[in-house]
Amino acid sequence: MATDRKQQISPSILSADFAELGDQVRSVIDAGCQVLHLDVMDGQYVPNISFGPMVVKAVRSITDVHLESHLMIAEPDKYIENFIRAGSDTVLVHPSTCRSVGDTLARIHDLGSLAGLVINPDEALELTLPYIDQLDQVLIMSVFPGFGGQTFISSVLDPLSEILDTFKKNDILIEIDGGINRKTLPALTELGLDRFVAGSAVFNKQSSPAENYTELTSLLHSD
Ligand code: DX5
Ligand code: ZN
Numbered sequence: 001m002a003t004d005r006k007q008q009i010s011p012s013i014l015s016a017d018f019a020e021l022g023d024q025v026r027s028v029i030d031a032g033c034q035v036l037h038l039d040v041m042d043g044q045y046v047p048n049i050s051f052g053p054m055v056v057k058a059v060r061s062i063t064d065v066h067l068e069s070h071l072m073i074a075e076p077d078k079y080i081e082n083f084i085r086a087g088s089d090t091v092l093v094h095p096s097t098c099r100s101v102g103d104t105l106a107r108i109h110d111l112g113s114l115a116g117l118v119i120n121p122d123e124a125l126e127l128t129l130p131y132i133d134q135l136d137q138v139l140i141m142s143v144f145p146g147f148g149g150q151t152f153i154s155s156v157l158d159p160l161s162e163i164l165d166t167f168k169k170n171d172i173l174i175e176i177d178g179g180i181n182r183k184t185l186p187a188l189t190e191l192g193l194d195r196f197v198a199g200s201a202v203f204n205k206q207s208s209p210a211e212n213y214t215e216l217t218s219l220l221h222s223d
Helices: 018-030 053-060 080-085 101-110 125-134 160-169 209-218
Strands: 008-011 035-041 066-072 090-093 114-119 137-141 173-177 195-198
Touching (some): 018 053, 018 209, 066 080, 090 101, 114 125, 114 173, 125 137, 160 173, 195 209
Parallel strands (some): 066 090, 114 137, 173 195
């Protein structure tokens, strides 16, 4: 699981126009996007419902880019196989939703996907440490999960520096999710993060997804 440390934008299709989903996805991919973020919500773990494996499968049918499924659902163990069969390359779960975090991560790997843990703004990143050998990725939430278009919570950055080194030493990809846009992104590119989820900053009515993606990507470190 050698981690490509080149910084990337991962567009979240949560804010896409679902009547035009294929075109919206093609727009960012034609602009060079290599990873998409799929926000799955069940109305139980979070107070919002988005989509399930059928949409992952539909996206997979039009592209080979890396698909990361962020499962904001109450019982992920029941559905992980469906999401991987639908085409997810990475499955990200919230520790409090798993009966046994270690077993869930092992199962994701057994089914052929990369695995990651998601840490909410009011949770400690140290929650990941017992599973460090099983992790390909850590997703740091910079909003409370449930909705696109929320304001970035900057206090999630306070405890970062030490534990980021631990993640890096263990070849774990570090991603941040929520409230990332052209204003908040520049300060984040210096912190050693690898991947930046952007939903409403990519899929909006102001500009095309490709134009928004290209503008955000231009703010990343190129080395
Ligand atoms: C929140 C989701 C995020 C969200 C990001 O529950 O996990 O991925 O869609 O949306 P923006 O970029 O609009 O904050
Ligand atoms: Zn997400």
